[in-house]
Amino acid sequence: MLTAFDIMTREVVAVTTGTSIRELAELMTLHRIGSVPVVDDQGALIGIVTETDLIEQDKSFHIPTVISLFDWVIYLESEKKFEKELLRMTGQTVGDIYTKEVVTVEPKTKVSEIADLMCDQKIHSLPVVEEGKLVGIVSRIDLIRSMVD
DSSP states (O other): OOBHHHHOBSSOOOBOTTSBHHHHHHHHHHHTOSEEEEEOTTSBEEEEEEHHHHHGGGSOOOOOOEEEETTEEEESSOHHHHHHHHHHHHOOBHHHHOBSOOOOBOTTOBHHHHHHHHHHHTOSEEEEEETTEEEEEEEHHHHHHHHHO
């Protein structure tokens, strides 16, 4: 049975939180990839940034609905959500837009489990992590390639 180790891309394009949005877009375009792992200075996986994260920078700005009552302003939507959305839309670095909660697999994870994760959670790529370190990445095309090898 094939595992993540057998099909993963070992030379992973990764970025840090200090990588600019422009550099990220150039890397994604150059390497034709839709998601990039975010690592710290020691190479430990701390998040992931995707095409969707970049596209959100161009979406329409939604001003939260409020009620003004005397001198009070009452938000009908989460003020935190508004602040987070504003930061993502105006972000200048990967650190402003990346997702910290990442679904990962280990090198020994079976391909069938990877396929289940990708389908169930609508994920296009999964970082492969061993002892906290990024060692590879498995994308949907890797799964497809494994079917013809």
